[in-house]
Amino acid sequence: MKVNQKDSDKIFWDPMKNVGGVGGNNSQNKSLPKLMIWLILFVSATYVVYTIKLLTTSRSCEDDIFRHHGTKMPILVDKNVINGTLGSYSGRNRSLSEGEMSRIEKKTGLEHIVFGIAASSKLWSKRKSYIKLWWKPELKMRGIVWLDSKVKNYPNEKGLLPELRISEDTSKFSYKNKQGHRSAIRISRIVSETLRLGMENVRWFVMGDDDTVFVTDNLVRVLNKYDHNQYYYIGSSSESHLQNIYFSYGMAYGGGGFAISYPLAKALVKMQDRCIQRYPVLYGSDDRMQACMAELGVPLTREVGFHQYDVYGNLFGLLAAHPVAPLVTLHHLDVVEPIFPNATRVEALQRLTIPIKLDSAGLMQQSICYDKDKSWTVSVSWGFAIQVFRGVLSPREVEMPSRTFLNWYRRADYTAYAFNTRPVMRNICQKPFVFYMTKAKMNHSLEETVSHYTRHRVPHPVCKWKMADPAEVDLVEVHKKPDPHLWDRSPRRSCCRIMSSTKKKIVVDVGHCREGEVSEITSQ
Ligand SMILES: *[C@@H]1O[C@H](CO)[C@@H](O)[C@H](O)[C@H]1NC(C)=O
Ligand SMILES: *[C@@H]1O[C@H](CO)[C@@H](O)[C@H](O)[C@H]1NC(C)=O
Ligand SMILES: *[C@@H]1O[C@H](CO)[C@@H](O)[C@H](O)[C@H]1NC(C)=O
Numbered sequence: 001m002k003v004n005q006k007d008s009d010k011i012f013w014d015p016m017k018n019v020g021g022v023g024g025n026n027s028q029n030k031s032l033p034k035l036m037i038w039l040i041l042f043v044s045a046t047y048v049v050y051t052i053k054l055l056t057t058s059r060s061c062e063d064d065i066f067r068h069h070g071t072k073m074p075i076l077v078d079k080n081v082i083n084g085t086l087g088s089y090s091g092r093n094r095s096l097s098e099g100e101m102s103r104i105e106k107k108t109g110l111e112h113i114v115f116g117i118a119a120s121s122k123l124w125s126k127r128k129s130y131i132k133l134w135w136k137p138e139l140k141m142r143g144i145v146w147l148d149s150k151v152k153n154y155p156n157e158k159g160l161l162p163e164l165r166i167s168e169d170t171s172k173f174s175y176k177n178k179q180g181h182r183s184a185i186r187i188s189r190i191v192s193e194t195l196r197l198g199m200e201n202v203r204w205f206v207m208g209d210d211d212t213v214f215v216t217d218n219l220v221r222v223l224n225k226y227d228h229n230q231y232y233y234i235g236s237s238s239e240s241h242l243q244n245i246y247f248s249y250g251m252a253y254g255g256g257g258f259a260i261s262y263p264l265a266k267a268l269v270k271m272q273d274r275c276i277q278r279y280p281v282l283y284g285s286d287d288r289m290q291a292c293m294a295e296l297g298v299p300l301t302r303e304v305g306f307h308q309y310d311v312y313g314n315l316f317g318l319l320a321a322h323p324v325a326p327l328v329t330l331h332h333l334d335v336v337e338p339i340f341p342n343a344t345r346v347e348a349l350q351r352l353t354i355p356i357k358l359d360s361a362g363l364m365q366q367s368i369c370y371d372k373d374k375s376w377t378v379s380v381s382w383g384f385a386i387q388v389f390r391g392v393l394s395p396r397e398v399e400m401p402s403r404t405f406l407n408w409y410r411r412a413d414y415t416a417y418a419f420n421t422r423p424v425m426r427n428i429c430q431k432p433f434v435f436y437m438t439k440a441k442m443n444h445s446l447e448e449t450v451s452h453y454t455r456h457r458v459p460h461p462v463c464k465w466k467m468a469d470p471a472e473v474d475l476v477e478v479h480k481k482p483d484p485h486l487w488d489r490s491p492r493r494s495c496c497r498i499m500s501s502t503k504k505k506i507v508v509d510v511g512h513c514r515e516g517e518v519s520e521i522t523s524q
């Protein structure tokens with residue numbers, strides 16, 4: 001029996017009806033071969049219908065999951081991945097969306113970042129010492145210092161600094177701000193100029209000034225939270241509320257540093273020169289950048305570890321009560337006092353590189369505990385300083401930065417900041433006894449860091465409280481296991497515990513809080 005295409009289609013699409021209908025028209029006495037043919041047809045029809053059904057369902061399933069993810073890419077055959085998150089797909093030959101690809105791609109490392117440092121030739125001889133503190137070409141760092149004009153090159157600095165380049169001429173752009181300087185245009189274009197160099201395997205462009213110090217491991221930790229295949233503009237605001245009002249709360253302050261994902265930089269480079277021409281009255285480079293980001297419709301993703309530090313005086317209050325977030329940058333280091341006393345600015349930052357090497361994730365992370373016997377409050381800012389207060393101060397008080405600094409208009413004004421602050425002391429007895437980190441090392445047998453903090457000897461007001469005097473303590477020793485995965489967990493302050501407390505020395509253990517552990521006075 002011959003079945004033409006049309007008939008077969010019919011049969012295939014509605015096998016029960018057709019077969020049944022045909023079967024009903026045939027008498028039981030029809031020949032066996034004819035029956036056999038019908039049987040074969042029935043079986044193959046069922047097979048085809050089943051196949052089509054399978055195809056259409058897998059098709060619609062793909063539609064549901066992947067319609068919004070753009071182009072598909074061939075499967076990445078990685079045994080770890082197949083055993084892990086994609087285990088259920090291991091038996092099938094399928095394609096992955098870009099989103100999925102990026103999640104299982106190698107994590108972002110320093111080698112995927114290109115730094116663009118804004119520098120001026122006038123200040124270069126001084127400012128380059130800040131860059132040398134964090135620049136590590138042996139860690140595959142890539143970056144360029146963009147200058148306004150040529151500077152002297154010293155052969156002995158080769159490898160200690162990023163490549164130096166002179167920015168393109170920007171005299172054709174108009175600049176109409178009376179207070180600012182037209183170098184803002186040059187600096188704003190650094191991302192575009194760096195992108196045009198055509199470096200490969202770039203995921204992020206990170207901008208900073210010549211007086212910005214990066215904690216690069218923490219920068220990598222922060223960037224790893226975001227998909228570099230998407231548009232991201234990551235940075236932070238100013239500490240100064242007024243600055244944020246004059247400029248914008250939606251602006252990444254340039255000196256604090258900010259990151260732009262590769263595809264966003266590509267979108268920016270196409271329009272930035274036109275965009276810059278539309279804002280000749282803006283003051284700086286970072287507000288020009290923000291104006292273009294606003295045209296692109298990309299908001300600021302705030303990461304509070306980028307620090308513009310628009311303050312004067314002593315950063316102590318801010319560094320002793322850092323937010324529960326990785327510290328990424330420090331800025332305006334020429335403006336504020338050296339972060340450790342009795343040291344130059346560069347020496348002080350040099351000292352900070354010791355805890356950065358030991359446990360960058362924990363740098364400046366605060367923990368608060370109580371010396372029960374002596375009724376003291378102890379606040380640790382790991383790798384930086386310790387404060388000991390007479391009496392019990394609650395964590396909600398101690399986690400507020402104390403106002404050891406002045407605002408950007410050089411006034412001590414508590415309404416000046418975009419966050420809560422507290423006075424250095426509310427009672428003369430509670431002026432903190434400060435211990436600054438003097439040394440730190442790794443105890444390899446215990447796999448923990450041991451850091452020493454010695455007392456900063458300054459006069460204290462006379463206190464009549466009848467309790468032990470912290471002035472007798474010379475040294476605080478802190479034990480802490482490095483915790484490189486600290487920021488893979490939800491943000492939480494570490495816990496500290498007083499291990500021993502003698503007249504002259506306090507030993508503190510800092511680490512991940514145990515089940516049920518709280519910053520409170522407990523009966524052991
Ligand atoms: C994947 O799982 C199989 C079976 O569970 C195991 O034998 C194999 O070692 C795993 N491979 C990897 C790379 O984990
Ligand atoms: C799986 O896909 C690849 C690439 O598209 C193709 O070359 C290969 O033949 C496919 N394998 C099977 C079993 O279909
Ligand atoms: C300051 O530093 C110098 C040299 O580093 C040292 O000799 C001196 O004792 C220090 N002074 C204080 C008060 O720590």
Ligand SMILES: *[C@@H]1O[C@H](CO)[C@@H](O)[C@H](O)[C@H]1NC(C)=O
Pocket residue numbers: 442443444445446
């Ligand atoms: C490490 O700690 C142990 C126990 O406290 C101590 O005996 C040892 O000397 C320490 N090692 C170093 C290098 O400090």
